[in-house]
Amino acid sequence: MSEAVSPLESANPVRLGLKENWPQFALLVLINAFVGGMVGIERTVVPLIGAEEFKIGSTTVVVSFIISFGVVKAFANLISGQLADAWGRKRVLVLGWLVGLPVPFMIMWAPSWNWIIAANALLGINQGLAWSMTVIMKIDLVGPKSRGLAVGLNEFAGYLAVGVTAFLTGYLASRYGLRPAPIYLGVAYAILGAALSILLVHDTRDHVRLETAGHARQAAPIGFREIFLLTSFKDRNLFAASQAGLVNNLNDGMSWGIFPLFFASFGLAVERIGLLKAVYPATWGILQIATGPLSDRWGRKGLIVAGMWVQAAGLFLTGATSHFEWWLVGSLLLGVGTAMVYPSLIAAVSDASHPSWRARSLSVYRFWRDLGYAIGALSAGIIADRFGLSAAISSIAALTFISGVVVAVFMRERAAGSVDLAQNANRPAE
Template structure:
């Protein structure tokens, strides 16, 4: 099983590289657009990914994790071919939709598979390793995109084809769940899980800022594409590396809620000052995300039967990644009324109240 766990780790790294490339390429390709239009791809990405997260989670419980994972990389190949043909605004919207489906199918199934292998008691560690690997991929993809912009389509096509071939070697981990119980699907949609899912949605406001708002702002201020890639990469790398540690310690200490509260405080306090020192604050934001990210997923896993793991994580990821879409709409409002990053800080700090409430449920 160690070999299979490693295989899923490599596959989610490819998923991250794919996302990292497009997190740099899309803002750069749109720099001449009106400020409100640049958020449209983010809104599409968020709502499409959120919806397909639920589809991926539910059908991974019914059809199996491996099949959904393969579908995700087939979708990626179509996306790469479109990007090779053109980088017009309409094509970018289609590519973002396909990217969202790819991310939903591949990331949902790899994290679910690794929790299947690691077991329920090590959910934080398994999730931390999965997310660390994926966001190391994001950091690597962001860095590479700033260097090899002209070769984007060919490189992504190579990554997609390689990942698809490697998926054939993966086992179906759904069969590792030995319970004979058949719990009703409503158990995957309870108040604590919905509360954690909404907390995940608000956490995405910070990541959405790094997805488009901050890169676009830095580019518009004359910063080089290399510097923008460096800022996004540092944030993603710190986030990635810290996750296994915070997930594992939370597993041992059984104080997952404390990790969530501290993480949201760090993100809320730090984000308003990001434009003063992008590198330094990106390190703090990465630490905050590292505290929150694996423990929200593990918190959902703590509250659901193993046979409904895929469905429950699909519900969580449906709301969490819809946060990209909600954030995009909020960013348009912020732009129209000249709000700043303090608005995001308020949202993150209000989430603390939500977490305190749901932990009493």
């Protein structure tokens, strides 16, 4: 006997699922690779531009471009969900790309370090809007059963592109100098990302309406203030995810700014620095193809806790050693741990959020997560200037371990394959 079709489904061709929406899903995977590549152009060469071309002696000043990026991206994330619900996902995605178009040109031609800082403020808007929309739209398309897979594929594309681009920019810099040749990649990414978003992407708000209409219990109207408090503090799962996301990107912000300077202080060539800087995000990106779906089967909590502790081990190993081989192992561990954590955290937030306000809850989570870039770069820079680069790395490693403990204590595991909407996450904060 065939399954009955509801009047809503028969009248609406929109369907949820990866198979049903694979052309748009694949397009969004490709676009997010270009989004990630925009960050990848900076991972190897920009800290070295500050130290070598602009002769900046203070580590805190060198990493200031990451601070501007992190703060602006955090607030762009915070408003992205509101804009997505008000304007539609596609418009916000296109806006993100339009803001990002000048970034590679500003980096190539920057006459002073302030231009680099300004370029990274624009890059923060680009990443906050464009990356947020690619992940939200994928979650919209697949529905509740495959969120981990959707997030894993999204983050795979983005961070593999970060890693590949970090390697390529290191190679190009070793052959042609730090500027402008390595940054030409960013020009291509920006043009292609903007063109595909404008010409081929379709909005996914109808998919959200379909999921919401089929939900067993409708959520009461809930304002942004309530969502912010719920995601940040009041719901224990959302709190645990938000603090872990912040610390995850805190150590990523530290590694972005400190690692090239740390490796260069031992005389490592820029091409080998580029290799180390590529291994971490490439490992992170590739393994998310597996860790995202595993979080759907095994649950989120175990992967998050173990992942934070594996990251901490990689950071401790890097800061405590002085040889390329050990740094390579440390970068691999950091990539493995982050792959365990990243898609699991986004999926955990999605589990605990009603479809009608999921985009806004994810935007709050991403606000806290990407504020970690600024906090990590600033704190690591201050520690490095006072106590040395190794001390900065080890301090962030300890904080990462503690964050894993917080998740172990506060997060409640959901049953594999279920959606956590029965309690606080399905009503306004009291």
